[in-house]
Amino acid sequence: MDNDDDEPLDSETKDETESTLAPQNSDDTLYCEAEAPSSVEKKKSTQEDSETDLEIEDTEKFLTIGQKELYLEACKLVGxxxxxxxxxxxxxxxxxxNHHGLGPMGTKAIAITLVSNTTILKLELEDNCIMEVGILSLMEMLQExxxxxxxxxxxxDLGLEGAKIISDFLQENNSALWKLKLSGNNFSEESAALLCQALSSNYRIRMLNLSxxxxxxxxxEYLGQMLALNVGLQSLDLSWNxxxxxxxxxxxxxxxxxVTLKKLDISMNGFxxxxALALGEVLRVNSCLAYLDVSDNSITNEGVSRIGKGxxxxxxxxxxxLSLNPISMEGAVFLILSIKRNPKSRMEELDISNVMVTEQFVKVLxxxxxxxxxxxxxxxxxQGLSTNKTLIPWPNPMKLIQNYTEEQKISIVxxxxxxxxxxxxxxxxGDFRKQNKVPINRYQVRELVKKLEDxxxxxxFSSLTLGPWPAELQSS
Known part of the structure; x- marks a missing residue:
């Protein structure tokens, strides 16, 4: 599962049009903005904005010129x-x-261009001081x-005004947008009320970050009411609130x-x-949640026992x-025994990585x-293992698998x-850990997973079809 988890960005591609840009722009820091005086900007109604803000006077030109030319026209238009x-x-x-210093008018130029764009599927605008003008332009663009x-x-730093504009869009969202990151925007309780009202009836947004x-x-309370009604969200990040x-x-x-949320991050809060008692009850009755992060929530062994009941x-x-919570080995034992008592448990990973355990715990595990x-x-x-003392050096699991395939006269694939x-x-x-053809322990399986996880x-196993095994799989 993920963490909210960004994919690698596409590599840059050179373009001949660079020569048409202002000479002060370098290849990578191209975001200077000569912004018009803020006094010129006047607050408009939503209807006025949708009719005028994202249009160039020559409509035919707007629809027929190329994307690069349209962007240059938009930059001229907004200055x-x-x-x-x-x-x-x-x-x-x-x-x-991200971090390109676009400002509100630079964002508006981007929005004007994207109205007719059909290639960009993912847009990253973190830390650009886009303000009210920028967010309004973006939400209007998404309507088209x-x-x-x-x-x-x-x-x-969108604050309450930004939350209102986004909420208005979410209430009438007919776009293809399904993943929205709104972390670190100074949203407080009033913002929560607006966003949750919109999300209660929105089924298009599937991944939302409000950390x-x-x-x-x-x-x-607002978020709880929204989650009871929402039938779209699959991943929600509420960490650091x-x-x-x-x-x-x-x-x-x-x-x-x-009945739809599969991933929830509520780490770095004060549950x-x-x-933890309320979370235990959620786990007892919820049949959808697959990933739950409650790291650093001041949960002790008492709270862990309640989660364990669920x-x-x-x-x-x-x-x-559950890392970074004040849990001792006793709490850790309670958790793993709770999993053992549930024959239908699908638990694949329990993270208590700040807890020191004993050999007795390992035997129970x-x-x-x-x-x-x-x-x-x-x-x-x-406990009691010196930091200089290493654990048993387990044999390289790939070497064991290689030996098995040679004995069976089959390919690794x-x-x-x-x-x-x-x-x-x-x-x-989880299914990979269940394999029993080659006798490798869970530490060796963990090593393999790190190298093979996509x-x-x-x-x-795709990398194993490309000729010789990668060097990292051959090394222990």
């Missing part, structure tokens, strides 16, 4: 210096303009553009009836043991992150993994395909 980075990459699927799917507006904002307990007992409880009340019944959760071979538990280390009933080149990490969180 900014063009970005050669934008021009060079205008035909790529990903446009990364049916190709843009992912938009990052993080760290633009690093100012939501607290009242915001938690200010939820405490009341907000945590309200949020969890909404999660109990939610505490009372919030794990005894849960049949959907695969990843649970071995028993749990015998029942649930798909499970991996990340802990800090063994055929071996990996045989682990998957569908005989495809990818499989889930960006979708699956184990992929």
């Amino acid at each position: 900014v210096v063009p970005s050669s980075y934008f021009i060079r990459n205008i035909e790529e699927a990903t446009m990364n303009l 553009n049916y190709y843009l799917q992912e938009l990052n507006l993080s760290n633009n 690093h904002n100012q939501f607290s307990d009242v915001g938690g 200010n939820f405490h007992i009341l907000g945590a409880t309200a949020l969890c009340n909404g999660l109990q009836t939610n 505490g043991n009372e919030g 794990l005894e019944y849960n049949e959907s959760l695969q990843v649970l992150k 071995d028993g749990v993994c015998a029942v649930h071979p798909q499970l991996d538990v990340l802990y800090k280390g063994l 055929k071996f990996f395909k045989s682990l998957n009933p569908a005989e495809s080149m990818t499989m889930t990490i 960006k979708e969180g699956m184990v992929s």
